[in-house]
Amino acid sequence: MAKKTYECIIIGAGIAGLQAAIQLGRYMHDVLVIDNQNGRSNLCRGYHNILGWPDGVSGQTLRELGHKQAKAFGIEFVNDLVDQAVKHDKQIELKTKLGVKYQTKTVLIATGIKDRIPPIKHIEPCLGISIYVCPDCDGYEVRNQHVLLLGSGKTGANLALTLTYWTNKVTFINHDQKTLDEEIKDNLLQKNIKVINEPIAEVIAENESEFKGVKLKNGEIIRGDKGFIGFGGNVVHSEIAKQLGVELLENKHILVDPRTKETNITNVWAAGDVVAHSEQVTIAMADGCQAAIWIHKRLLKGD
Structure with a gap:
């Protein structure tokens, strides 16, 4: 009723x-x-x-x-x-x-x-504080810093390119290891964006929410000042x-x-x-x- x-x-x-x-x-x-x-x-x-x-x-x-x-x-x-x-x-x-x-x-x-945020260990406490989602909202927060773009495929690559408006130090970690087309690869290369095709195991942070980098599933540690996510889906x-x-x-x-x-x-x-x-x-x-x-x-x- x-x-x-x-x-x-x-x-x-x-x-x-x-x-x-x-x-x-x-x-x-x-x-x-x-x-x-x-x-x-x-x-x-x-x-x-x-x-x-x-x-x-x-x-x-x-x-x-x-x-x-x-x-x-x-x-x-x-x-x-x-x-x-x-x-x-x-x-x-x-x-x-x-x-x-x-x-x-x-x-x-x-x-x-x-x-869509994959279940990456320790990522949640950093969201909105030192790992961001929206470049229009928070691109200013990462100006002139080394940003790790935690993302996937075309979505992540395009966001990495967008962030070069604020900083020329961007590393794109292609978490899902999706294939990028040649045009995007060329654009990333022209902007000196390093691409790492490895899944992320966990976020490294100080005081729970201060992003310092990530640890890849292969054990490698990548350091950075701030993070952005762009996984698509x-x-x-x-x-x-x-x-x-x-x-x-x-x-x-x-x-x-x-x-x-x-x-x-x-x-x-x-x-x-x-x-x-x-x-x-x-x-x-x-x-x-x-x-x-x-x-x-x-x-x-x-x-």
Whole structure:
């Protein structure tokens, strides 16, 4: 038996989902946020390119503050995972992993993506502190330092090349030993990027989170000042969108109207990294706020 009908259900409490929840709460709408606390922003311990946070702020801090702020406006939260979605005319029914059903007039999908990170020993404590994921966010942090690019194939090679904007000391460790085409090999050679085709056994760190290098499975130790990861194969969490008939790109990211953030399915919106955009915190915030504004407009019409 379905629970009460909400005006909007937000799937995902990352940066986009929380910003949308805050905006919809300020419109005094009846909103539920469903999230399983496993979002990508939990990995980052220090965003340094956000207005108002010159010393950096962690994803966890932003999430905690956003959760508290949204709850103050009456937003409800449930720790669960939506695994089924069906649209019935003007109602959307969601079913969770715990078997609970919810009904809503509108849905915002803010489920994000998940980086593929192989189970390399000691890597996790360094993530977001001395091993980075996004060059647009953290390329500045590695300027003029020796960077070890822990990655795989074309994805890792291209990220290694990107990092040469900030430093001319980059070593690419091709963890999965994927074959590189000749053009990429030439580009790496021109930028003096050393390529090591060996799997990584563990990260070497001081005080748990200060990256100092890696130990390869063959026993060799490679020293470096900072790390970046680029393994490819990231998971785009757009399964619920697909169930609702939402149009997806070939890479599984969701297509939305650039102005309203609504998908091709009426009353279904999407925001954040699950949408095709630059995967920045500030853009995710803007997406969430913009989607909320247009959800509010739709709810006012009573559609």
